[in-house]
Amino acid sequence: xxxxxxxxxxxxxxxxxxxxxxxxxxxxxxxxxxxxxxxxxxxxxxxxxxxxxxxxxxxxxxxxxxxxxxxxxxxxxxxxxxxxxxxxxxxxxxxxxxxxxxxxxxxxxxxxxxxxxxxxxxxxxxxxxxxxxxxxxxxxxxxxxxxxxxxxxxxxxxxxxxxxxxxxxxxxxxxxxxxxxxxxxxxxxxxxxxxxxxxxxxxxxxxxxxxxxxxxxxxxxxxxxxxxxxxxxxxxxxxxxxxxxxxxxxxxxxxxxxxxxxxxxxxxxxxxxxxxxxxxxxxxxxxxxxxxxxxxxxxxxxxxxxxxxxxxxxxxxxxxxxxxxxxxxxxxxxxxxxxxxxxxxxxxxxxxxxxxx
Numbered sequence: 431x432x433x434x435x436x437x438x439x440x441x442x443x444x445x446x447x448x449x450x451x452x453x454x455x456x457x458x459x460x461x462x463x464x465x466x467x468x469x470x471x472x473x474x475x476x477x478x479x480x481x482x483x484x485x486x487x488x489x490x491x492x493x494x495x496x497x498x499x500x501x502x503x504x505x506x507x508x509x510x511x512x513x514x515x516x517x518x519x520x521x522x523x524x525x526x527x528x529x530x531x532x533x534x535x536x537x538x539x540x541x542x543x544x545x546x547x548x549x550x551x552x553x554x555x556x557x558x559x560x561x562x563x564x565x566x567x568x569x570x571x572x573x574x575x576x577x578x579x580x581x582x583x584x585x586x587x588x589x590x591x592x593x594x595x596x597x598x599x600x601x602x603x604x605x606x607x608x609x610x611x612x613x614x615x616x617x618x619x620x621x622x623x624x625x626x627x628x629x630x631x632x633x634x635x636x637x638x639x640x641x642x643x644x645x646x647x648x649x650x651x652x653x654x655x656x657x658x659x660x661x662x663x664x665x666x667x668x669x670x671x672x673x674x675x676x677x678x679x680x681x682x683x684x685x686x687x688x689x690x691x692x693x694x695x696x697x698x699x700x701x702x703x704x705x706x707x708x709x710x711x712x713x714x715x716x717x718x719x720x721x722x723x724x725x726x727x728x729x730x731x732x733x734x735x736x737x738x739x740x741x742x743x744x745x746x747x748x749x750x751x752x753x754x755x756x757x758x759x760x761x762x763x764x765x766x767x768x769x770x771x772x773x774x775x776x777x778x779x780x781x782x783x784x785x786x787x
Contacts, residue, residue: 461542463489465496468536482544484522499540500530518545525549578611585611631674631756635780638671638705638712639664645679646703649686653701658693663704670780671712677753678777681761684746685716685773692720692771712779717772723765731763 455462461479465472470492480489488494498519516529528542585608589596596604642664650660686701693699702717723731727738732747747763754761758778765771 459543461540463495463540463542464533465492465500465538465540466536467538470496473537479540479542482526482542495540499528499542500538575615578614582608582611631677631753633672633674633757635670636673636675638668638714638777639666641673641675641678642703642705645682649683653686653690656690656693656699658690658699658701661700661702663702665705668705668707668712671777672780673757673759673777677757678775681750681753681775682716684750685775688746689716689718689720689771689773692718692722694720696720707779710779712777714775714777715772716775717770719770722767722769722771723763724767728763728765 455476456478458476459478461482462474462476463472463479464474472490472492472495475489480486483489488498514529514531516527518525518527520526524544525546526542527545527548528540531539531541533539585604589601589604592600642662646660646662653660689701693701696719698719700719703715704717705712705714707713732751747761751761754775760776762774762776763771764774
């Protein structure tokens with residue numbers, strides 16, 4: 431049989447029994463089904479597909495399967511050959527993740543897997559990672575709230591002492607100072623929302639330079655207490671990017687936390703932050719002059735629970751990449767042992783900024 435197929439390939443003849451590889455597929459733990467859209471029939475189904483659905487009748491009903499997996503996605507698939515759409519659905523109290531491929535003009539291939547446990551573990555991992563980072567943000571907030579509160583207290587004291595004699599100009603000036611201090615406290619309190627668990631991002635047009643200025647203000651005190659200097663170079667002309675502030679905040683906390691660990695016991699420890707427009711994206715780089723990452727550890731950088739740190743969890747970079755992907759962004763790392771590390775985050779421009787850049 432194999433020899434006949436090989437000879438047919440050499441003669442460029444069409445192969446019949448396209449799905450004759452079932453013996454190779456039946457041991458996979460991913461459910462695979464092929465639907466014949468013209469004949470409205472099930473062309474192939476491996477055992478794992480039935481195991482995932484846990485309902486034998488559904489696995490033999492073309493119409494129900496088509497409606498179940500493809501019906502809601504038809505507008506996205508457009509039935510162009512080679513197209514692929516992924517989705518999730520809840521079935522019998524379980525979360526199923528699946529992808530639909532238009533593998534030929536008349537065939538759709540469905541890959542499905544039970545991802546209930548995977549999603550649960552990801553939620554736990556995100557919670558653990560959030561608690562690891564909470565020290566950074568609260569250290570900054572504790573200090574930064576104190577400054578505007580003291581300033582506000584002084585402003586109100588001066589107004590109270592001079593209320594009878596103060597000119598309208600003086601009153602206006604001190605009221606503006608007070609309002610500015612209140613605004614600062616409001617922003618710091620909103621930063622606490624960074625630590626809420628969320629599944630969906632809320633993309634907004636944000637000034638990157640202003641965002642980074644606020645971020646550095648929140649974390650700088652904690653880093654200075656470790657002797658780490660933070661240097662920034664964010665050009666104003668880059669203008670706005672389209673991001674979720676909470677998600678980018680969390681991703682950067684992970685990156686900065688790793689940099690701080692790498693800078694332990696280093697001479698003149700420094701973190702450098704820069705940005706540039708390149709290829710229709712904003713490249714935000716965070717570099718350190720720390721101990722670097724060995725080639726062996728680089729292989730597992732984005733693999734959950736793999737870490738070279740004594741008290742590490744191996745979750746930070748995994749979650750950062752997930753959060754950035756949710757914002758149509760990505761992350762890459764370049765490093766050499768004993769030479770430092772550079773993390774590059776690529777962010778999409780806001781629509782108006784994209785036209786200018």
